[in-house]
Amino acid sequence: MLMERMELTAEIQRRQRTNKLRFYSPYKKQRDFHKAGLTHSERLFMAGNQLGKTVAGGAEWAIHLTGRYPDWWEGATFERAPLLWAGSVTGESTRDNPQRILIGPPTIEEDWGTGFIPADCIRDRTRAMGVPNLLDSVVVRWGGGGDVQASDSVIAFKAYEEGPREVAGADS
Numbered sequence: 001m002l003m004e005r006m007e008l009t010a011e012i013q014r015r016q017r018t019n020k021l022r023f024y025s026p027y028k029k030q031r032d033f034h035k036a037g038l039t040h041s042e043r044l045f046m047a048g049n050q051l052g053k054t055v056a057g058g059a060e061w062a063i064h065l066t067g068r069y070p071d072w073w074e075g076a077t078f079e080r081a082p083l084l085w086a087g088s089v090t091g092e093s094t095r096d097n098p099q100r101i102l103i104g105p106p107t108i109e110e111d112w113g114t115g116f117i118p119a120d121c122i123r124d125r126t127r128a129m130g131v132p133n134l135l136d137s138v139v140v141r142w143g144g145g146g147d148v149q150a151s152d153s154v155i156a157f158k159a160y161e162e163g164p165r166e167v168a169g170a171d172s
């Protein structure tokens with residue numbers, strides 16, 4: 001009986017760790033930010049330090065990448081698996097911010113799947129060249145609930161300092 005309870009507790013913890021997206025509940029300002037996506041093609045989340053900007057951005061990308069729109073969602077929706085980009089100034093800061101939030105701690109590969117993209121949705125990944133543990137892109141399972149056929153979305157990580165060559169004409 002005790003053993004069963006311990007196993008159950010471990011299983012609950014594992015699910016929480018590997019499906020962080022399911023437990024995301026936005027604060028008012030984050031909710032307003034998501035909602036604004038329905039009517040605006042560009043958004044800026046301007047708020048003080050540690051007020052949830054990074055979390056909101058990460059959660060929204062994971063929602064679009066998986067197609068798992070929560071009940072409370074009032075923002076934009078994609079009807080097909082999207083190709084999304086996430087970036088920061090350098091490769092290192094891209095790895096340590098968007099990649100960490102979406103995938104998990106960059107240096108601990110066995111914990112990839114503990115970010116906002118649920119572990120069971122990470123289908124494939126390609127490492128970038130030059131920066132340790134930076135990913136170039138990740139293939140994510142999109143849809144597959146109810147009568148929606150599962151397909152593959154892609155998140156590509158980009159460093160702005162690579163300049164126009166990196167983004168011009170890029171298709172992934």
Ligand SMILES: Nc1ncnc2c1ncn2[C@@H]1O[C@H](COP(=O)(O)OP(=O)(O)O)[C@@H](O)[C@H]1O
Nearest residue numbers: 025026027030048049050051052053054055056
């Ligand atoms: N919706 C939320 N629910 C629970 N905790 C949250 C939420 N949004 C943010 N947090 C917590 O606040 C911390 C700071 O959020 P973060 O997005 O990193 O802030 P910012 O990017 O604005 O500096 C996070 O580490 C997280 O623990």
Ligand SMILES: [Mg+2]
Nearest residue numbers: 050053054055
């Ligand atoms: Mg931040």
